[in-house]
Amino acid sequence: MASSQHVLLSPAELAYLHASLSLTPPIRPDGRSPTQFRPLVAETGILPGTNGSARICFADGTEAIVGVKAEVERTAQRPGEETVFLEEGGAGDDEEEEGEAVDKRKGDASWVEMTVEIPGLRDDDSGTAFLSAMLSEALLADGEFAKRLWINRRFHWKLYLDIILISPPLSYPLPLLSLTTHLALLSTRLPRLKSEGDEDPFFDDDWAAAPYLYPRTPTSVAKPTATTTTTRPPITLLVMAVGNNIIFDPSKEELAVADVALAVSVTSTASSHHIDTDTGHPAAEAGRNLRLLSIRTIDPPSRLTPPAVANAANAAYGASNGAALGTQKMLEARTAETEAVEGVWRAPRGGAKRMVLGALVQKVLERGGVVDEVLDALEGVDLG
Amino acid sequence: MPITILPPKPSRPINNNNNNPSEDDALSDSDSGVDGGDADGDIPMHHPPSKRTRLTTTTTTDATTSIVTPGEQITSDPQWMRGHGTYITPSTTAITSSVAGTITRTNKLLSVRPLRARYTPEVGDLVVGRIVEVQAKRWRVDVGSTQLAALPLSAINLPGGILRKRTETDELQIRTFFAEGDLLVAEVQQLFGDGGAVLHTRSLKYGKLRNGVFVAVSGVGGGGGVVRSRRQVWTMDAANGAGQIDVVLGVNGYVWISRHVETPDAEEGKAGITNMEESVSTTMYSSQNDRIEVETMREIARLRGVVTALVENGLRVDEDMVVRGYHEAVEMAMVSAEGSDDIYLGGEKGQQLAAALTGA
Numbered sequence: 006m007a008s009s010q011h012v013l014l015s016p017a018e019l020a021y022l023h024a025s026l027s028l029t030p031p032i033r034p035d036g037r038s039p040t041q042f043r044p045l046v047a048e049t050g051i052l053p054g055t056n057g058s059a060r061i062c063f064a065d066g067t068e069a070i071v072g073v074k075a076e077v078e079r080t081a082q083r084p085g086e087e088t089v090f091l092e093e094g095g096a097g098d099d100e101e102e103e104g105e106a107v108d109k110r111k112g113d114a115s116w117v118e119m120t121v122e123i124p125g126l127r128d129d130d131s132g133t134a135f136l137s138a139m140l141s142e143a144l145l146a147d148g149e150f151a152k153r154l155w156i157n158r159r160f161h162w163k164l165y166l167d168i169i170l171i172s173p174p175l176s177y178p179l180p181l182l183s184l185t186t187h188l189a190l191l192s193t194r195l196p197r198l199k200s201e202g203d204e205d206p207f208f209d210d211d212w213a214a215a216p217y218l219y220p221r222t223p224t225s226v227a228k229p230t231a232t233t234t235t236t237r238p239p240i241t242l243l244v245m246a247v248g249n250n251i252i253f254d255p256s257k258e259e260l261a262v263a264d265v266a267l268a269v270s271v272t273s274t275a276s277s278h279h280i281d282t283d284t285g286h287p288a289a290e291a292g293r294n295l296r297l298l299s300i301r302t303i304d305p306p307s308r309l310t311p312p313a314v315a316n317a318a319n320a321a322y323g324a325s326n327g328a329a330l331g332t333q334k335m336l337e338a339r340t341a342e343t344e345a346v347e348g349v350w351r352a353p354r355g356g357a358k359r360m361v362l363g364a365l366v367q368k369v370l371e372r373g374g375v376v377d378e379v380l381d382a383l384e385g386v387d388l389g
Numbered sequence: 390m391p392i393t394i395l396p397p398k399p400s401r402p403i404n405n406n407n408n409n410p411s412e413d414d415a416l417s418d419s420d421s422g423v424d425g426g427d428a429d430g431d432i433p434m435h436h437p438p439s440k441r442t443r444l445t446t447t448t449t450t451d452a453t454t455s456i457v458t459p460g461e462q463i464t465s466d467p468q469w470m471r472g473h474g475t476y477i478t479p480s481t482t483a484i485t486s487s488v489a490g491t492i493t494r495t496n497k498l499l500s501v502r503p504l505r506a507r508y509t510p511e512v513g514d515l516v517v518g519r520i521v522e523v524q525a526k527r528w529r530v531d532v533g534s535t536q537l538a539a540l541p542l543s544a545i546n547l548p549g550g551i552l553r554k555r556t557e558t559d560e561l562q563i564r565t566f567f568a569e570g571d572l573l574v575a576e577v578q579q580l581f582g583d584g585g586a587v588l589h590t591r592s593l594k595y596g597k598l599r600n601g602v603f604v605a606v607s608g609v610g611g612g613g614g615v616v617r618s619r620r621q622v623w624t625m626d627a628a629n630g631a632g633q634i635d636v637v638l639g640v641n642g643y644v645w646i647s648r649h650v651e652t653p654d655a656e657e658g659k660a661g662i663t664n665m666e667e668s669v670s671t672t673m674y675s676s677q678n679d680r681i682e683v684e685t686m687r688e689i690a691r692l693r694g695v696v697t698a699l700v701e702n703g704l705r706v707d708e709d710m711v712v713r714g715y716h717e718a719v720e721m722a723m724v725s726a727e728g729s730d731d732i733y734l735g736g737e738k739g740q741q742l743a744a745a746l747t748g749a
Contacts, residue, residue, distance in 0.1 A: 013519060013521065013569065013570045014570055014603075015519070015570045015571045015572045015597075015598070015599075015676065016570070016571075016676045017571075017572070017597075017598065017599035017600065017676045017677075017678055018572065018601075018602065018603055020677075020678045021599075021600065021601060021602060021678055021681070021686075022602070024678070024681065024686070025686045025690070028683055028686070032683070032686050032687055032690050032732070033690070034602050034604075034690055034693055035690070035693070035694060035697065035733070035735060036690050036691065036693075036694045036731075036732035036733040036734055036735070037733055037735065038391075038733070040391045041391045041392070041733070042391055042392040042393075043735065044392075044393045044394075044395065044735055044736035044737075045392070045393070045394045045395065046394075046395050046396070046397050046398075047394045047395070047396070047397075048396060048397045060397075064701055064735060064736065064739075065701075253391065310570075311568070311569075311570075313676040313677060314565075314676060314677075315677050316672075316675050316677045319565065319674065319675060319676075319677075320562060320565045321548045321562075321565040321566050321673075321674035322548065322672070322674060322675050346677065347680065348677045348678035348679060348680065349676075349677045349678075350676075375391050375392075378391050378392060379391065379392050382392045382393070382394045383394065385394065386394055386396075387396065
């Protein structure tokens with residue numbers, strides 16, 4: 006539970022926003038459809054000194070840069086684990102076990118270090134710490150990512166992810182940072198390993214030969230039977246609900262009237278075999294296999310907003326300005342406070358409804374739904 | 390299509406506003422008046438060609454090349470005078486820029502127009518503000534300026550239009566008039582020496598805002614944003630049976646778009662001119678929204694989209710542009726695949742709208 010930053014909105018504004026977002030279909034203040042994202046401008050490979058980098062900006066000027074740097078680090082040997090010595094036979098064993106190499110690779114969460122920087126906030130600010138925890142949690146949750154950093158039993162890559170929001174946070178920056186991180190990781194390349202087995206790692210000088218951290222598969226045009234979907238870095242989406250409406254990528258004002266807000270991390274895994282054998286449907290049409298990695302609730306700022314005063318209880322409403330009448334009205338208001346009046350803002354009370362939470366997650370994991378299209382669009386970005 | 394990802398495009402020319410021809414004229418006049426006094430080459434100055442070609446090139450080539458940053462020396466030639474956005478380093482004659490912006494020359498006066506700037510209040514400006522602080526006898530209002538503006542308790546209308554001295558009772562229930570977060574429309578009454586503003590709402594036109602949405606376009610550069618014009622507030626007929634919509638363009642770049650509310654008594658013609666104040670100001674401090682039809686909400690959102698699209702494409706925001714942009718947007722929605730319910734005006738659609746408005 007982390008609270009997104011507080012926005013100062015008047016009760017009349019909050020009531021209006023809530024009313025328009027509760028309609029079916031909801032009318033969002035910027036006219037988007039409920040599942041529509043704000044248009045992005047994205048590019049990769051902007052920082053020459055990094056292994057991978059990306060920049061994304063929204064039309065409103067919110068802009069984030071992510072740089073990924075990797076360095077070789079010696080894997081700490083824990084007591085109890087078998088000590089690795091450089092032996093002649095070691096390399097031979099590896100070649101025999103080539104088929105189940107995955108089994109041997111081990112990852113550790115400490116191999117990834119993520120820092121998030123947001124202008125105007127301290128590094129140890131709870132909001133920043135929560136953002137970085139959420140993003141690294143999505144990355145490390147399934148344990149698959151750290152395995153990619155394995156070089157051999159004695160060495161591994163240590164990955165530093167620097168996430169910087171350049172502009173002031175005009176909206177809750179989680180989706181922006183997550184999408185930028187996703188792109189940066191997609192464009193990350195590590196030098197090609199030349200050494201074998203457990204020797205000290207030795208790399209190819211040729212940067213052009215460096216493989217991507219997330220290997221790119223040939224497009225479906227070349228081989229229709231080949232799976233086009235491979236494992237991708239996770240994305241974390243911000244989803245919120247107002248009434249029964251589910252809204253993706255909420256802006257700051259929309260988040261301010263949310264009943265529930267969730268940060269949902271998903272990843273796409275390699276397509277399972279039955280999709281390929283199913284001759285009628287190519288893999289692309291069937292959509293991806295989406296995997297839920299983590300869910301976090303975001304405390305919407307709507308809970309902290311003061312309620313509006315209904316006309317009936319407003320001392321400054323009507324011609325009554327006498328103090329006595331005013332206090333009498335206030336007393337009446339206290340008794341009538343529990344009833345909802347149309348057009349008067351009341352902060353949502355109580356926890357999230359289980360049905361709504363279920364519907365939110367369902368909507369995100371929908372096959373061929375929003376996440377699929379977001380991943381498709383991110384795939385379309387030129388990785389230069 | 391829930392998401393569009395575009396490749397980056399080269400930044401558009403800065404201060405490319407053709408709505409300000411007087412300044413271009415001044416520039417070209419000064420150029421033809423300067424007789425080769427810029428031998429040091431600090432100012433990018435071309436040989437004065439004929440006036441016509443100069444006018445066309447000013448916005449494209451000159452404006453983009455002459456961006457200066459704070460601390461950058463503009464010229465060391467003593468013939469130039471220092472204008473806004475510049476300073477002279479002590480014991481030298483060098484004129485240095487104090488803001489990031491484009492150089493403007495008016496005869497021998499050098500000034501720098503900032504790319505982004507906060508609002509500088511002037512007496513008589515109509516502003517939209519948000520209460521951020523409530524003090525004993527006044528409110529502090531955010532108007533997008535460098536400082537918070539002040540709204541004294543004595544500068545508001547009391548409910549019912551009663552005229553009397555503000556008492557302690559009023560001070561105690563100051564939050565019943567305006568509380569933190571409330572939006573209001575007001576006028577700048579007075580300026581302090583340091584540029585801080587004092588507001589007042591002593592008119593039927595001013596007061597608390599409700600029944601609508603807020604959008605801030607303050608601080609934008611590149612020729613966009615709200616400009617001072619003849620009318621900052623107007624009521625317009627919305628399309629698709631949405632009734633009337635009020636638009637308030639604060640000079641400070643804060644915009645309010647809301648449903649038009651007829652005062653009940655004025656409608657029936659019962660209220661005379663003398664007790665008009667009384668009837669109107671009863672609803673003045675209400676924070677309860679009236680019932681708003683779905684059509685009206687949709688058109689309000691469309692108008693908000695028009696304002697944002699204008700700003701994103703570096704166009705000025707005033708009555709003429711907003712009204713024209715709105716009609717254009719309604720027509721664009723008519724011919725679009727989704728029909729007239731399509732109110733989205735971001736990204737490419739906003740660019741289409743801007744192109745339709747400027748290309749005409």
